[in-house]
Amino acid sequence: MNSRFALIGPGRVGAAIARTLFEKGFQPVAIIGRNAHTAHEACSFIGCDVDLATTDLHAAAPAKLILIAVPDDQIAAVARQLHLKQIAQSDSVLLHFSGVHPAAIMRQPQGQTFLFSLHPLLPFADRKQAYERLSRVSYFGEGDVAAYSAAATLCNALGGQLQFISSQMKHLYHAAACLASNYLVTLIAEAGSLLEECGIDPARGDTCLLPLLEATLHNVATCGTKKGLTGPIVRGDIGTLTAHLQALETSTTGLLDLYCLLGNRTVQLAEGSGRISTSMAEKIRDLLNERIFTSNTT
Numbered sequence: 001m002n003s004r005f006a007l008i009g010p011g012r013v014g015a016a017i018a019r020t021l022f023e024k025g026f027q028p029v030a031i032i033g034r035n036a037h038t039a040h041e042a043c044s045f046i047g048c049d050v051d052l053a054t055t056d057l058h059a060a061a062p063a064k065l066i067l068i069a070v071p072d073d074q075i076a077a078v079a080r081q082l083h084l085k086q087i088a089q090s091d092s093v094l095l096h097f098s099g100v101h102p103a104a105i106m107r108q109p110q111g112q113t114f115l116f117s118l119h120p121l122l123p124f125a126d127r128k129q130a131y132e133r134l135s136r137v138s139y140f141g142e143g144d145v146a147a148y149s150a151a152a153t154l155c156n157a158l159g160g161q162l163q164f165i166s167s168q169m170k171h172l173y174h175a176a177a178c179l180a181s182n183y184l185v186t187l188i189a190e191a192g193s194l195l196e197e198c199g200i201d202p203a204r205g206d207t208c209l210l211p212l213l214e215a216t217l218h219n220v221a222t223c224g225t226k227k228g229l230t231g232p233i234v235r236g237d238i239g240t241l242t243a244h245l246q247a248l249e250t251s252t253t254g255l256l257d258l259y260c261l262l263g264n265r266t267v268q269l270a271e272g273s274g275r276i277s278t279s280m281a282e283k284i285r286d287l288l289n290e291r292i293f294t295s296n297t298t
C-alpha cells in the first residue's frame, strides 16, 4: 500500500493515530484542520513537519489514503467536498473512525473512491494516553472490499487487528461501547454522590472507588462476567439488599430506580450462570420490583 496519507480532523483520534502511523514510516502529506492553529499544534504532537498544517482540503490530493477524523456529523460533508472539488483520486481510500456510521456515509453519486470505516474501541479522552494504548485496542471495521487491504495494513501499523462489524449492526455495536464506557463513568459519578451523602469528601470519593473498580475489572478480565460477579445478589443476601433499598428510599440522590434496574439485570446474570437458584432469583426480583413499583406510585 502507498504509505502517503492525509489527515482531515487533527483532534484526539486523528492526532493519536497519525502519530503512530508517522512513527511506523507512513508519510503524512497534509494535516488539515478547521483552524490553522489546531493543525499546527497537532503536527507538533505527531512529530511531523509543521509546514504540513493547513486548512486547505486540496492539500490532501497527493494522498492515496485520506483519514477523516472529524466529528461524526461532519464526515459526510467533508467526503462530499473531497469529491466535489475532485481532491480524492479515483482509487483513493477514504477512511473514517466513527463507531456509529457505516463507510457508505461517505458515498457520493459520482465517487470512484474506496470507502472504509474503522472504529478503535477506546475512549480518547486524552490523545497522549490514547496514543499509548493504541496497540492494545480492538479495531472494528467495514466497507468496500477494495479498501480492506489498506485498512488491514493501517490496523497492523497501529499494532491491532482488524475485525469485521456488519454495517447494519453499527448502531447496536456503538450502543454497547457507550454502555460499557460512557455509562460506566456515569455510574462511578453516581456512586460518588452516594459516598458524598455518607459524609465522604467528594474529592476522595473518586480515589477511594478506584481500587474497587480496578479489582472489579481485573476479576472480569481474569474470570469473565459470570464468575467475576461478587456482592449480595450472587450470595443471595436478602437482608443486605433490603438494607440497601431502605437506605436508598430516603437518599437525596434519587438512585433507587437505577439500583433496582441494574439489580434485575444482575439477578439475570447470577441466575444465568447457575450461581443462584431460580427460587432465590424470584425472591430478589420481587424485592427489587416491589420497590420500583412503590417509588413510581408515591
Ligand SMILES: NC(=O)c1ccc[n+]([C@@H]2O[C@H](COP(=O)([O-])OP(=O)(O)OC[C@H]3O[C@@H](n4cnc5c(N)ncnc54)[C@H](OP(=O)(O)O)[C@@H]3O)[C@@H](O)[C@H]2O)c1
Pocket (backbone or CB within 6 Å): 008, 009, 010, 011, 012, 013, 014, 032, 033, 034, 035, 038, 069, 070, 071, 072, 074, 078, 096, 097, 098, 099, 119, 120, 121, 122, 123, 124, 125
Ligand atoms: N473520542 C473518542 O473516544 C472516539 C473513539 C473512537 C472513535 N471516535 C471517532 O473519531 C472521530 C473524531 O473524534 P474525536 O474525538 O477525535 O473528535 P475531536 O477531538 O473533536 O476532533 C475533531 C477534529 O476535527 C476538526 N474538524 C471539525 N470539522 C472539520 C472540518 N470540516 N474540516 C477539518 N477539520 C474539522 C476539529 O477542529 P476544531 O478543533 O476546530 O473543532 C477537531 O480538530 C469521530 O468520528 C468519532 O466518532 C472517537
